[in-house]
Amino acid sequence: xxxxxxxxxxxxxxxxxxxxxxxxxxxxxxxxxxxxxxxxxxxxxxxxxxxxxxxxxxxxxxxxxxxxxxxxxxxxxxxxxxxxxxxxxxxxxxxxxxxxxxxxxxxxxxxxxxxxxxxxxxxxxxxxxxxxxxxxxxxxxxxxxxxxxxxxxxxxxxxxxxxxxxxxxxxxxxxxxxxxxxxxxxxxxxxxxxxxxxxxxxxxxxxxxxxxxxxxxxxxxxxxxxxxxxxxxxxxxxxxxxxxxxxxxxxxxxxxxxxxxxxxxxxxxxxxxxxxxxxxxxxxxxxxxxxxxxxxxxx
Numbered sequence: 001x002x003x004x005x006x007x008x009x010x011x012x013x014x015x016x017x018x019x020x021x022x023x024x025x026x027x028x029x030x031x032x033x034x035x036x037x038x039x040x041x042x043x044x045x046x047x048x049x050x051x052x053x054x055x056x057x058x059x060x061x062x063x064x065x066x067x068x069x070x071x072x073x074x075x076x077x078x079x080x081x082x083x084x085x086x087x088x089x090x091x092x093x094x095x096x097x098x099x100x101x102x103x104x105x106x107x108x109x110x111x112x113x114x115x116x117x118x119x120x121x122x123x124x125x126x127x128x129x130x131x132x133x134x135x136x137x138x139x140x141x142x143x144x145x146x147x148x149x150x151x152x153x154x155x156x157x158x159x160x161x162x163x164x165x166x167x168x169x170x171x172x173x174x175x176x177x178x179x180x181x182x183x184x185x186x187x188x189x190x191x192x193x194x195x196x197x198x199x200x201x202x203x204x205x206x207x208x209x210x211x212x213x214x215x216x217x218x219x220x221x222x223x224x225x226x227x228x229x230x231x232x233x234x235x236x237x238x239x240x241x242x243x244x245x246x247x248x249x250x251x252x253x254x255x256x257x258x259x260x261x262x263x264x265x266x267x268x269x270x271x272x273x274x275x276x277x278x279x280x281x282x283x284x285x286x287x288x289x290x291x292x293x294x295x296x297x298x299x
């Protein structure tokens with residue numbers, strides 16, 4: 001976690017904050033920058049106190065672009081990254097030296113050492129976020145009697161019920177209930193899916209549902225189409241994820257589950273369709289091979 005910056009501060013962290021907020025290069029936190037910070041905070045639904053504290057750092061982490069040899073290799077994001085890494089020339093150019101320093105940081109922080117500064121890296125650098133072992137993630141089931149028989153269909157098909165195709169809303173409810181609304185239920189989210197047009201005619205819930213849900217709840221960060229490594233890093237930086245499994249021991253076709261923890265090479269899974277202990281976890285390689293897509297969320 002970075003220190004709270006306020007008017008009168010100066011140095012590399014002030015410079016990084018100015019760069020990432022789009023204010024321009026400079027090492028001083030003057031009154032003009034304080035006014036800019038207040039406006040930025042208002043635009044991003046934060047309390048406009050004119051200081052750069054934990055919530056503002058967290059918001060910056062969620063909004064900062066990915067930096068790699070292929071993406072944003074030159075510019076304010078690359079320069080800000082260099083300011084946080086050890087023994088790197090801060091010239092705003094993401095080259096081999098910076099990539100090597102980033103990989104060392106990722107290895108030290110137990111993140112995927114791919115030399116790319118994505119959401120997990122920015123959250124660790126700016127917000128200091130790590131996995132919370134005490135996160136009490138629900139375990140909603142699509143076959144729960146409270147909603148199992150309710151029709152979840154975009155075309156009036158009475159055979160399309162929550163029991164048969166409600167895994168998407170149930171997995172999303174695991175995340176929503178722990179972070180944003182403890183009274184959320186899978187049925188409530190199924191109704192939202194129908195209103196958003198994200199219930200397909202014959203293939204369950206569309207992946208677009210998760211992006212709509214992230215926006216609806218005001219998620220601090222969301223990545224669609226992430227890799228298994230990105231999902232692992234998401235969990236290690238305090239996030240939660242949803243996986244869409246293909247044909248595997250979890251499903252014969254397509255199936256959404258919530259990933260709520262990663263430890264010792266294993267994903268811990270909330271499976272909406274089963275309470276079997278054997279389906280509550282999976283080794284990294286197995287989950288990666290079985291998955292069709294991952295969706296990463298941060299509070």
